[in-house]
Amino acid sequence: MNWLTRYTVLDNSLQAWLTAIGIIVLILVVLAVATRVAARRLGTFARQGTALDRVLESMAFMLRGTRWWLMFFVAQHFGLQVLDLPQRAYTLAGKAAAVALLLQIGVWGSRQVKFWIADYRDRAAQETNLGATTSLGAINFIGMTVLWALVLLTVLQSMGVNITALVAGLGVGGIAVALAVQNILGDLFASLSIVIDRPFEVGDFVVVDDLAGTVEQVGLKTTRVRALSGEQLVFANSDLLGARVHNYKRMQTRRIVFEFGVLYSTPHDKLSSIPATVREILEGIDNANYDRSHFKAFGASSYDFETVYIMQTPDFNAYMDVQQTINLELVRRFAEQGISFAFPTRTIDFSNPLTIRPLQGADAKADAGDGSTQAGLIG
Numbered sequence: 001m002n003w004l005t006r007y008t009v010l011d012n013s014l015q016a017w018l019t020a021i022g023i024i025v026l027i028l029v030v031l032a033v034a035t036r037v038a039a040r041r042l043g044t045f046a047r048q049g050t051a052l053d054r055v056l057e058s059m060a061f062m063l064r065g066t067r068w069w070l071m072f073f074v075a076q077h078f079g080l081q082v083l084d085l086p087q088r089a090y091t092l093a094g095k096a097a098a099v100a101l102l103l104q105i106g107v108w109g110s111r112q113v114k115f116w117i118a119d120y121r122d123r124a125a126q127e128t129n130l131g132a133t134t135s136l137g138a139i140n141f142i143g144m145t146v147l148w149a150l151v152l153l154t155v156l157q158s159m160g161v162n163i164t165a166l167v168a169g170l171g172v173g174g175i176a177v178a179l180a181v182q183n184i185l186g187d188l189f190a191s192l193s194i195v196i197d198r199p200f201e202v203g204d205f206v207v208v209d210d211l212a213g214t215v216e217q218v219g220l221k222t223t224r225v226r227a228l229s230g231e232q233l234v235f236a237n238s239d240l241l242g243a244r245v246h247n248y249k250r251m252q253t254r255r256i257v258f259e260f261g262v263l264y265s266t267p268h269d270k271l272s273s274i275p276a277t278v279r280e281i282l283e284g285i286d287n288a289n290y291d292r293s294h295f296k297a298f299g300a301s302s303y304d305f306e307t308v309y310i311m312q313t314p315d316f317n318a319y320m321d322v323q324q325t326i327n328l329e330l331v332r333r334f335a336e337q338g339i340s341f342a343f344p345t346r347t348i349d350f351s352n353p354l355t356i357r358p359l360q361g362a363d364a365k366a367d368a369g370d371g372s373t374q375a376g377l378i379g
Helices: 002-006 014-045 051-063 068-082 087-126 132-158 164-180 182-197 237-242 268-283 316-337 362-370
Strands: 205-208 211-218 222-227 232-236 245-247 254-262 288-298 303-311 355-358 375-378
Touching: 014 051, 014 068, 051 087, 068 087, 087 132, 182 211, 182 237, 211 232, 222 237, 232 237, 254 316, 268 288, 268 303, 268 316, 303 316
Parallel strands: none
Antiparallel strands: 205 211, 205 245, 211 222, 222 232, 254 303, 288 303, 355 375
16 A cells, blocks of 8 residues: 555645545535435425425425535635645635635525415415415525525625625615616515515405496506506505505494384384384395484484494395395385385475565556556565
């Protein structure tokens, strides 16, 4: 085995080179075994679907993305330490190892972003949040851009490049671009806010100001709503976030207030029985909980009653069916009890009527001379 020490390459014996190669191979093997075992164990632990399990799954997914050609430069840096090389060689090996490690961190970070985007997309699909796909693509793009920009700047700094001027230039350029496309960026971040906060989702029936419809798509810049009359309404995402949106799909109950009036000629006993009649009708209807019914006010031409009940389903058609049942039953019962619904009426009292009689005396003769006939209005 003396020939291993006798022959030299770059002033280092073959034994030293073999030792360096052995250290490199050993480090790579240890890293490969450790990452595979760790990824397998983490995947085994993540079985319940909880938040902690998803974190473990993300770690396992990240480790499976280890790039061994990058790890080779890290292992090479340690292997070369047993050799007698110029200081420049150690410096280059150290910089190469640092760049490789930073790139590997970027790869791991990219896989983390991909995992959480995919996880959120899967959960959104299960919840029928179809509008999240487009905006999640924007989140993925922004996340990747920020991640790799930081990695690139760190790599340049590790290679001895002064990045202060570069960062300042990027900052000024970013401000200029942001001012130029501020409306687009406002809608973009509004889209991300809608996806994350979820004030509404695809399929929800919403009312914005005096416009109503079903959400069809949540895009990067606009949200599309199908109106009841059939046309498509297009809202800017930033306008939606600044408006008061009524989301009727998330309504759990519906409070109904309705009024009716009866004639002023209705006797007192029949008038006082009306709230009990309304309550009896409502208590016999499913999905409608009676709240109150009162003689509310003296109207212009009627005694006014107000009734409140709570629908236990948000379905509008179910509410209309119940209201129709109440109205029909009120008509039937009031007819049986001799109670009449009021309608707009106006009474004119002629307490001092005007009388008309012909003029007499000199006035009559004067009129006869003119050949005309007049009558006098006497109160």
